[in-house]
Amino acid sequence: MPAAGTLPWRVRKGVLQVALVHRPRYDDWSWAKGKLDPGEDWAAAAVRETFEETGLAVRLGPPLPEARYLVLTKAGTRGEKVVHYWSATVTGGHGRLENEIDAVDWLDVAEANVRLDYAHDREQLRALVRAHGDGALDTWPLVVVRHAKSVARSDWDGDDRERPLDARGTQRARDLVPVLTAYGITRVLTSPSLRCLDTIAPYAVSLGIEPRTRRGLSEEGHEAEPGRAVEHVERLLERGEPAAVCTHGPVMAAVLGVLAERLHLEGGDAVAMLERFVEARDDDLAKGEALVCHVAGVGADARVVAVERHLP
Template identity: 35%
Template sequence: MTDTAVYAAGGVVWRLVEGRLRILLIHRTQYRDVTLPKGKVDPGETLVETAVREIHEETGIRVHLGLPVGVSRYIMPKGREKIVHYWAAEATEDAIRASDFVPNKEIAALEWVTPKRALGYLSYPVDVEIVEAFLTFADDGVLETFPVIALRHAKALARSEWGGSDATRPLTDRGRRQAKAIVGPLRAYGVRRILSSDATRCIETVDPLARALKRPIRLVPEISQDAWEDGASDARTVVGKRVRARKPAVLCSHGPVLPDILNELALATGTLRGSYLGSASSLEVGGFSVAHLSRTNPGSGIAAIETVLPQV
C-alpha cells in the first residue's frame, strides 16, 4: 500500500434463486446512488477483513470471501486516488435470514437483481467493470468455490538459539503476534479445517485460529520439515484429501515443504504449472497463499490464487 492512496474493500455478493443468479446492490442515502457494498480499511485491518466487515455493516449479511474479482481505481474529489479490492461473496440462505439490516442514514435500501439489470443499474462505470469480471467466472462455471490455504509458520526461534530438537522450536514474541494477526484474514475465507505439521512452531501458529473457531488442529506429520528432510513427506496424499473434501482448509507447514504442497495442488486439479506456483510458495514466515477451487468441479483447475503477506 502507498501512503497517499485511500484503500477500501468490498464484494460482489451473490445468491442463487431457483437456480438463477442474483447480485446484491445497495442504495446509498446520502449519495442517492446504486453501488456495491464496500468501505475503507480500518487501522490494523487487512483488505480481506475490511471486505467482510463492510459487507456485514452495510447489508447485515455475514459472508466468507470467494474469488478475487478485481480492483477499481479512481480519483476522489480532493485528488487522492482510491483503490478498492473486491471479492465474490456468496450469501447463504441462513446468512440472509439472520441479517438485521434496516434502512439507515447510510444505506437506504438493498436490492437483489439479475446480472443484466445490475450492469445497467449501477451508478458508476468502475462498479460495472467489477461485475463484468465477476460474471466471467460465473460464465466459466466457477462461481461456487472453496479455498485451500498454504500457510508458512510464524517466526520461530533460530536453531542456534534453541537447545532442543528442531521440531520443538517455539515461536518468538513476534511469531506469536503473527499467529494472532492471521486469525482475522483466515476467518474471512471461511476456514473450517485446520491441518498442521506436528512441529511446535506450526502448532503454535494455528493455535489462536483453532481457539477462535473452536475447531481442533489435525496434526499431519507428512507435511513436517523432519519428514521432508528424511524423504518421507507426502504432500500428495494430504492435498488430495483436501481437494476431495471440498471444504475450506488451511495447511500450516514449512518453507521447504510449501513448493510441494502448491505443486501437488496444481496436479490434483489439472492446473497448468508455471512460475506463479513458485511465487505462491515463496512465503515469508506468517504469510499464506489462497488457492480457490471450484466446489462443483475441482478438476477444472485452480480458479485463482492470491498471496497474503504477514502483517507483523
C-alpha cells in the same frame, strides 16, 4: 485511500443474482464496501464492511478487478481511491441495514447493470459473470500457510520440534485470524511442530475447532516419508471443504506441486495470478504467509481458478 468490498452472489431458479446497496447520502447504488482500518488486511476489511453495511455474513470467493477513481478528501483535495473486490457467498447474518445503507436489493445481472450508478462498478460485475460462465465462481478455498517467524535454530538448544514462535511470529499468528476468517476456513491441518501449531492455533481457538496434526507435514516426517504431504493435500481436494494447511519451507515444494498440477487460470488477471503462484512456490512462501487457492470442483475435477498471497 484503500478500501475493500464484495459482490455477494447467488443463483435462484437458474438465474445469477447479485446484491447491490443503496446509500441515501449519495442516492446511489453500488457494491458494499468501506475503508480499511489501520493495519487491517484487505480481505478482512471486505468481509467486515459487508457485514457492517448489510448485516450479511459472507465468505470470500475469487477476487474481482479492483477499482481506482478520484474522490474529494476531507482536506478538500482530490485523491485516488483504490477498492479491492471479491465475489462472496452469504453464510449468515442478521440482515439489518447499517452504516448509511437504507436498501439491499438482489438483482439479476441485467437489472444490476442498469441500476449501478458508476461505470467503474460494472467491471466487477462483468468479471463475476465471466467467472460464472466458466464454472469458476462457485469455489472453495484451500489456504497454504507457512509457519510464522520462530526463534532461530542457533538460539534454541532443545528439540527442534518444540522451537516456538518469536514475538513477531506470535503477532503474525494473531493477524492471520481475520484473514482465515474471511475465507470461512473450517478444517485445519498442521505439522505437529510447535511453531506450526502456534501459527494456526489462534484461528482454531477463535472458531472452536481442533487442529489436525499430520506428521507428514513436519520437516522430520516429510524427510522420512516424502509422499505423505502430497497425500494430505490430495485428500483435502477430495473433500472440498474450506481448509488451511500449515507447514514448513522444506515441505512447500511437495504441497504446492500438487496445486500447480491443478492450476486453471483464465481471464484478464490470469498472468498476474500465475506469477504470484510461481513467486510463492519459488520462495517456499514467506514466513507467516497465507497463499489462498480458490478451487472449483473436487477430487479429480478440482482445479485452482484463482490465487492470492497474503504476506506478513
